[in-house]
Amino acid sequence: MEPEITNPSQPPAPLRQMIRLNRLLPPFWTITGILSLIVNVILIAVMIGLGSQLFTLKRILSDQLIEGLYQNFVRMDEAHIRTTIPVRDQKVRANFTLHIKTPTTVTLAEDTLLANAQVLRLNTGGLTIYNAPADIVLKAGTDLPIFLDLEVPVDQEIPVNLDVVVDIPLRETDLHEPFTGLQEVVLPYRELLKQTPNSWSEALCGTPPLPLCLWLFGE
Incomplete structure (x- = not known):
């Protein structure tokens, strides 16, 4: 090897x-x-x-x-929602009682006879009459102060034609x-x-x- x-x-x-x-x-x-x-x-x-x-x-x-x-x-x-809504040819029924209670003055349209009226005092020349009944005629055009107290029933339809202005703030809705x-x-x-x-x-x-x-x- x-x-x-x-x-x-x-x-x-x-x-x-x-x-x-x-x-x-x-x-x-x-x-x-x-x-x-x-x-x-x-x-x-x-x-x-x-x-x-x-x-x-x-x-x-x-x-x-x-x-x-x-x-x-x-x-x-x-924002606000602002618009005008026209309301035309609409009718609203009014049904209520109107209470009138107020002083006022009325004017006589014609001569008015007050029969057997109680006269508190009447001066006629040298004569004075107290608390005597008498017939009194009030001439037309006389103004009479009165106190009006009455109830007036109302029931009728009222025509409505108007423009409704709308202003709605959205933050209040x-x-x-x-x-x-x-x-x-x-x-x-x-x-x-x-x-x-x-x-x-x-x-x-x-x-x-x-x-x-x-x-x-x-x-």
């Missing part, structure tokens, strides 16, 4: 594999680092692009949708509660969106931002 002949100038096989691996590692890490840097740059660009779109979407939701809904719910609660309920539903989202930033400068620099931060963002 012949002994195995080895070349003393060549390293063993495991050592050769390690040397080959060490030669491949630097290019591998370099390529990996470059790819990682490219991927990170792409991701940052995508995030910046999406971030600007998110801020635009936030402004649309906050200023147009949520704020618009909230303000319109407030206006609806403060049953609609007030649902309108305020809708405001309370939208209010938390309105306040939440107000607290979120409107741009990258506000997101990274805060409010109010520092002058250096504004300079970095070119604002």
Whole structure:
């Protein structure tokens, strides 16, 4: 059996594999680092692009949708129903008793005889008569103060033609509660969106931002 002949100038096989691996590692890490840097740059660009779109979407939701809904719910609660209702050719039946009790003055339309009237005092020349019965004629046109006390039955149809002006504040109706309920539903989202930033400068620099931060963002 012949002994195995080895070349003393060549390293063993495991050592050769390690040397080959060490030669491949630097290019591998370099390529990996470059790819990682490219991927990170792409991701940052995508995030910046999406971030600007998110801020635009936030402004649309906050200023147009949520704020618009909230303000319109407030206006609806403060609104009035104002109109004029024409009532034409209608009849209303009046059926009641009118009680009249008041002093008044009546005027005689003709001469009126008061037979066997009791005269408290009558002066005729030098003669004065007290508490004597007499027939008295009151001339037409004489005003008599009287106290009127009577009940007048009323039963008739009254024609109605008028314009009814209507002014109903909605907050004094049953609609007030649902309108305020809708405001309370939208209010938390309105306040939440107000607290979120409107741009990258506000997101990274805060409010109010520092002058250096504004300079970095070119604002």
